[in-house]
Structures are given as structure tokens and as C-alpha cells.
Amino acid sequence: MKTKLKYIDLFAGAGGLSEGFIRAGFDPIAHVEMNKDACDTLKTRTAFHYLKENNSIEVYHNYLKGIISREELWSKIPTELINSVSNTEISAETLPFLFEKIDKQVGKSQVDVVIGGPPCQAYSVAGRARDPNGMSDDPRNHLYKYYVEFLKRYNPKMFVFENVPGILSANNGGYLDLIFKAVREAGYELDKKVLNAKNFGVLQDRKRVIIIGWRKDLNLKYPNFEEKDPQYAILKDLFSDLPKLQNGEGAWGISHYTSKTTPYLEKSGIRNGIEFTTQHIARRNNDNDLEIYKIAVNQWVNEKRRLNYAHLPERLIKHNNTTSFTNRFQVVNHDGVSHTVVAHICADGHYYIHPDVKQNRSITVREAARIQSFPDDYFFEKSRTTAFKQIGNAVPVLMAEGIANKIKELI
Structure with a gap:
């Protein structure tokens, strides 16, 4: 050999x-x-x-x-x-x-x-x-x-x-x-x-x-x-077999797939032979953020338009700064590739909102790992925050x- x-x-x-x-x-x-x-x-x-x-x-x-x-x-x-x-x-x-x-x-x-x-x-x-x-x-x-x-x-x-x-x-x-x-x-x-x-x-x-x-x-x-x-899309090819969650839901331990694998998951080696994955767990969000998430998703999915923080209804604006970082809420592209995953995802999920408005949350640890093409049996140690940071830096x-x-x- x-x-x-x-x-x-x-x-x-x-x-x-x-x-x-x-x-x-x-x-x-x-x-x-x-x-x-x-x-x-x-x-x-x-x-x-x-x-x-x-x-x-x-x-x-x-x-x-x-x-x-x-x-x-x-x-x-x-x-x-x-x-x-x-x-x-x-x-x-x-x-x-x-x-x-x-x-x-x-x-x-x-x-x-x-x-x-x-x-x-x-x-x-x-x-x-x-x-x-x-x-x-x-x-x-x-x-x-x-x-x-x-x-x-x-x-x-x-x-x-x-x-x-x-x-x-x-x-x-x-x-x-x-x-x-x-x-x-x-x-x-x-x-x-x-x-x-x-x-x-x-x-x-x-x-x-x-x-x-x-x-x-x-x-x-x-x-x-x-x-x-790439000829594939996030929602249809990368996320479709994972359990649908609301904010604050999911498991640090095992989650079973809800549908068959996709050609992309097979080809990429992300789904690699076992019948479950782990760390499909979503952050809990407050009502104010969830309302902003809905607006952001609807604008992006229906109008292909990114949310400008300064243009939100006044009651939803909680940051004094409305001139810079106006893109601080961003939806992951549903029908193409995601924008760059960075380590800041460990601080909050506002820049990585799930594109399915019915789920109304930011992405899970496992979804972030998939965007980075880690296989589903890859386990990130310690906590959700440290896992997000490790994934963003990878x-x-x-x-x-x-x-x-x-x-x-x-x-």
C-alpha cells in the first residue's frame, strides 16, 4: 500500500x-x-x-x-x-x-x-x-x-x-x-x-x-x-431534510432526518451514511427580532430586496445607529448560495436568518456547518456559542x- x-x-x-x-x-x-x-x-x-x-x-x-x-x-x-x-x-x-x-x-x-x-x-x-x-x-x-x-x-x-x-x-x-x-x-x-x-x-x-x-x-x-x-440551492438542496424548527427549538444531541437525502448532500459527502445528525439547535429570539425576521424574509424571498435597518417601522428600531451596519439583519439566500459565514455568528444570528418564513428563526449550528460543507457527523465541542465560532472561523x-x-x- x-x-x-x-x-x-x-x-x-x-x-x-x-x-x-x-x-x-x-x-x-x-x-x-x-x-x-x-x-x-x-x-x-x-x-x-x-x-x-x-x-x-x-x-x-x-x-x-x-x-x-x-x-x-x-x-x-x-x-x-x-x-x-x-x-x-x-x-x-x-x-x-x-x-x-x-x-x-x-x-x-x-x-x-x-x-x-x-x-x-x-x-x-x-x-x-x-x-x-x-x-x-x-x-x-x-x-x-x-x-x-x-x-x-x-x-x-x-x-x-x-x-x-x-x-x-x-x-x-x-x-x-x-x-x-x-x-x-x-x-x-x-x-x-x-x-x-x-x-x-x-x-x-x-x-x-x-x-x-x-x-x-x-x-x-x-x-x-x-x-x-454551483448548480444547487440552499433551501431545496442543503436544508430540506432537516427537521423544521421554531426559534429556541432543536436538539444538541441527535435529530433524525425528515426526508431522503438530496443529490447535493450525497455528492458533497455532507449526508454520509448514518440516519441522524446532531447540533440542529436554534437560538431563542425575542418578539421584536422575530418581527424583523419576518419582514426581512418576505422582502428577500418575494422582492429579492435586502432589509435596510433604517427603513423598519420606528417601534422595531432598537439601535441608535441607523446610518452604518444597516444590513445587520440578513436572510440566507434560499435559491442560490449563502453569503459568507463568519465568526460573528456566535454573537447573534441576525445576519443568518433562515429563509423559510414559517420557521422564523436564525440558522442552527448544523445548518451553519452544512453551509461550510462539514459532514453531518462532524461534532463541534462544548456549546452552541463555541460551535458557531468554530464554524465561522473554519x-x-x-x-x-x-x-x-x-x-x-x-x-
């Missing part, structure tokens, strides 16, 4: 990028992530992959059903696999510890690829707009330096560095220049493109800067990605898989 290509995932989040690489046939050596809840999600997903490979997937399903605890689940897999997830912030102080730990995990293997994207708030246009210094003194601007240290240490054939389009304009493109300079000095050639998740079969309009690099001694290049618009799985397949071809 051919040896699988190996990778290290830095700033791994909940594992969207990693899941795509695993689906493309890569094998993770290590994940590094500073957020504990995201690390717990990574450990649970590591357990899933181990149990699936060893014909014991029923153990994982028992965890989803609440029959066994998380600790019992984790105890069923080798300790070194659980330990391959490092809940550590990457910094000058932690690099020696991380290198020592990952060296043991690497052993005699060759690291083929390093993947990951440093936290993007420092590069995002929204983050810079909110910060009086435009995020110029944010230490996260310099996390790329540690990424480069991993390239120097493990000498992978290629790397994938993912970030928001705002990185192109941050510091007038100065940060990008610094990244390119540091990577070239480390012995790599690289290129960047703005890729859109919807061209990879994800039902979401989500643009990301994908920097791909390769060792200078290898005759490689930036992969060629086709641009194909790289869509299908996009990651598409990138991984091209990298695999090249290597």
Missing part, C-alpha cells in the same frame, strides 16, 4: 482545512491550535477517523447518541493520536516546546505539506475599521514568522497558507510583502490567488486568499483551479479537499 502524504496543521481551528486534506488521502502528523474548544473538536474528529479506519465507528456513534462520554470516546484511541493535537498558542516562547513534541510525532516520516492560516482579525477590513490604530500594532500581524519557522524546521515539499482578502490591503500590502520575503528566504517559491469557496462546490460565496508555496529545488507551480458555479471542507487534491497531484 502506498504511504500516505503527511502534513502538519498550524492554527488549525476546528479542522475544516484538515478534514479536506484527510478526505484527499493525506495523513495528519500534528495539529496546533490555541483555542481549547476547537482542540477538543479536533480530538473528537481524530477519534472518528481512527475508529472508522479500524471498523469501530459504532463507538463514535454511541458518543453522538450520548451513550458514552467524551472521555470514554477518547480513551478508545491511542494516546499518541490524542496528543498529536496541541492546545498551544504559537509564539517565540512556545516554539521550542512545539518542535520537540512534533519531532517525536514526525519520527522518521517526511513532512510533505504544512497547512494553516494565522488568525485573520488583524488582516480583516472589518477588524481594521473597528480598531483606532487599524490593527497596525496587533501582534497577530507577525504570526506568519512562526509559520515560516515551521517551514525551515520540517522542510515540506509544499505549504498552504489561508487568509482573508483583507491581507492584500493590510498595511498597503506591506504584510504580504513581508510574508513573501520571509518565505523566499526560507527556500520556497510561492504565489497567491483569491479563490471562492462556491467554485469548489460549497454553497457559500466565500472569498479567501490562498497562498501556496513549494520548495525551490522542486519543479512545481501554483495549481490551476477551475471556476465552476475553511470549508469541500474547498480544502479541492485544494488538497491539486497539491497531491503536483507532489
